[in-house]
Amino acid sequence: MSKSGRDSYRDELTKLAFSNEQIICIEADLGGKNHPFEQSHPDRFFNLGIAELASIDIAAGLAEAGFVPFFSSFASFAAVRAAESIKLAMGYMEKNIKIVAAYGGVSGGWFGTTHHCLEDIAIIQSFQNIRIACPHGELETRRVIREAAESKEPYYIRLARNAVYDSLDRAEESSCKDILIEGKVHTNAKLCLISIGEEATELCKTIVQENDSVVHAHLCYVDIISLKSYIGDLKQLSDTILVVEEHRATGSSASNLALLMPECKVYSHDCGEKWPMYGGTHKDVLDYLGFGLEPLQQQIHLIGGTDGF
Secondary structure (H helix, E strand, C coil), X not given: CCCCHHHHHHHHXXXXXXXXXXXXXXXXXXXXXXXXXXXXXXXXXXXXXXXXXXXXXXXXXXXXXXXXXXXXXXHHHHHXXXXXXXXXXHHHCCCCCEEEEECCECCCHHHCHHHCECCXXXXXXXXXXCEEECCCHHHHHHHHHHHHHHCCCCEEEECCCCCCCCCCCCCCCCCCCCCEEECCCCCXXXXXXXXXXXXXXXXXXXHHHHCCCEEEEECCECCHHHHHHHHHHHHHHCCEEEEEECCCCCCCHHHHHHHHCCCCEEEEECCCCCCCCCCCCHHHHHHHCCCCHHHHHHHHHHHHCCCCC
16 A cells, blocks of 8 residues: 655655664654654654754754754744754755655645645755755655665755655656656647646646646756756746646745746746635645645636637
């Protein structure tokens, strides 16, 4: 049975730790009972409680000593509450810390506004030297965790909660830093959809199946260095781009791509600027924020104008 991104992370990190004794798993009181890493490697598992800022500082000390600390918490607390420590330890000092931020976007659903996070990518992107990955599905999540463990770079990995999706096909030798393209690829398609994150990728998969004049480019890594590396390929796909991302427009990947590609038309399908105050399932909250298949279809229609796509 397929696993959610959150469970895939725990399982993959546990497996990696058997061959890499430097890996340490740190949790901020959301590991639950029977955490697989704690069961397999109890001497390298630490639940530090609701102390996100201190957890990053402790991880910095462990990284300085040669360990590879993975720290997991809600995205809202990892990116916002611990922002100062992330800026200094990971951005400025480039310590080899891996943050795995579950409950990204509004995937917490009923947890409410305090536990939702539509600002994290903007915050982390503003701190140079940190890799940012938003994997889709189990296989891509596992590959990102392996890439993070092998890299000496600081990482911020954004996951959702319990959703289970099949990752897009990726060649065995391919890195998650490589673009994945779906749809009928031809020179200068009328519209290129760019998906970032799980819900966005599922929406774009559906659109491409319905509309063969649209091409879909899935991006897993969205830090500035990665975005710059995509520019040449994206320009070849289309000069009209619609970025789909479970995030605010402010500081989104769409805003960065618009600056990097001034000659292209760059649009954004995002969660708007409202606070996610509505309580419900993940889909309920996204619907409240205007993020979903029907509003995306309407936006594509408006971008296409009278000629359509």
